[in-house]
Amino acid sequence: MNNLSPFDPNSLRLQFPALQLEIDGRTAVYLDGPGGTQVPQSVIDAMIGYLSHGGSNSGGPFLTSQYTDHITNAARTAMMDFYNARRPDEIVFGQNMTSLNFSLSRALARTWQPGDEIIVTRLDHDANISPWLLAAQDCGVIVRWLDFDPVDCTLRLDLLTDLLNEKTRLLAITYASNAVGSITNVQHATELAHAAGAMVLIDSVHYAPHGLIDVQALDCDFLISSAYKYFGPHTGILYGKYELLDALTAYKVRPAPAKPAGKWETGTQSFESLAGVTAAVDYVASIAGEGGTRREQLVQAMQQIKTYEMALSQRFLLGATQVADLRVFGITDMERLTERTPTFAVSIDGMTAESVATRLGEQGIFVWHGHYYAVAVMARLGLLDEGGLVRIGFVHYNTFDEVDRVLEALAQLR
Known part of the structure; x- marks a missing residue:
């Protein structure tokens, strides 16, 4: 063969x-x-290394807190490279993709009105469906469903235009199915949604270990993945366009940090996991060998x-x-x-x-x-x-x- x-x-x-x-x-x-x-092993060593070094909560004027800030900033920069985001402040960490999506759905729902519409797909993992169904139910928003072809299990993007209209506020769509492996042309879907004035959130959890992600080329508004699907620890990572993360109201205790990334991160992060995130990105990059950024x-x-x-x-x-x-x-x-x-x-x-x-x-x-x-x-x-x-x-x-x-x-x- x-x-x-x-x-x-x-x-x-x-x-x-x-x-x-x-x-x-x-x-x-x-x-x-x-x-x-x-x-x-490099991911394991990175996580042990943080715990062995001794860390503290972020934002303090002393060594171990500054070390934590360094670990966090390094992870943000690593995921900026992984997603090809424009700046580190477009990267948000959370417990997992599901928790981040629930947080985002609650924030976006504040901007919706009864009678608005959103679109979800039948090809998605439920973590990119249920948060939006619940948010829609809470504020009287209509949910439209984009179907997939049961023969080859590919999303029916040819039907998307019929679902989009001036009332559409969001398209929540999968980059690749975690069940049947089908890859979606999310760039085309984003172009269609933006032409109708809708935002786009891409679930890239299943796609991330298998293909290159470029949020700038996709021009999506939000994108989510989970590091444990690409050889890292159990941490969720959200990308959001800076201006959107900055403008939206995040559900968070007072006072919220001024920078958009910290504004969206609730509670104390798993800093040892963030060390592992950086190591996971570096591992994937190392497969290419030496040379280049x-x-x-x-x-x-x-x-x-x-x-x-x-x-x-x-x-x-x-x-x-x-x-x-x-x-x-x-x-x-x-x-x-x-x-x-x-x-x-x-x-x-x-x-x-x-x-x-x-x-x-x-x-x-x-x-x-x-x-x-x-x-x-x-x-x-x-x-x-x-x-x-x-x-x-x-x-x-x-x-x-x-x-x-x-x-x-x-x-x-x-």
Whole structure:
């Protein structure tokens, strides 16, 4: 079977302690990346380093507090590079993406009037649906739904224009589906929404470990991701255009910091996690090798990752055709691999998703089953009450041998 890329993950795998885990004498296969990736030693060291050094709360006129401020500023700058934001003050940290989205939805809802409209999609994780449904319910705003094609599980952007009008205030849209891997042309969607006068929030949680993010090119108003999906700690990161973060009223205790970023960060941050965020961004950048700015390295690294992951997808999809009774949902056309991430929702006729995941787990192959909070996706596919699907997710530290191993295991289940 021909590979699309000479990328070799083996040297990178050595940096991940968790990837050395063995079960019954065989190395464990982590195919649960869409639910959270493992972390390299550099991230672990960065978090331990902060705690070992001794930190204090931010804003104090003494050494340990100044150290905390340095760690926070470094993380803000790292995520500025990761997102290609214009300035560090456009980066906001929070407990997780869901918490940040609830905070943002509450703030934006203050600017809406009864009869206004928002658009959510059936392809999104519920963390980019429920916050907006609740906010709309609170202030009498109409919710419009953008559907996806159940055949290839791609968002129906051709229907977006029909939903947009002068009353539309927000489009909340996914960059890539955490369930079926489909990538959305969010730049085009943003252009359409802005032409109608609506703001755009992009959920990039699933896309971030697989493709380059450039908020300036996208021109989105807000974008959210979670560092634990790209080899970092459990921290959510919000990008917002400076003028919007500055103008909106954040729900926060008094007095709120003057700078927009701090204004949106509630309570004391997990500073050790922020040290890990910087290390995670630096790890991804290091894949490109030496030379250039961190942003330039990120651009190169993400291209290498994408090319290699397309090869993993190719190998999996070709092998899947040889597994009896196995169905892969979403894009399966080899000519369309650029339109999906290496995340596959599958089913085996006659077996529940739970039983498949359990049997694989017994063999040291870790996959998720159920709806993985993509509730609207499973409902649209008619599978929500049937136990959902099995999700097999590859990232750049996975190998072709691991692809073969899960395919062999799936073939033997029946």
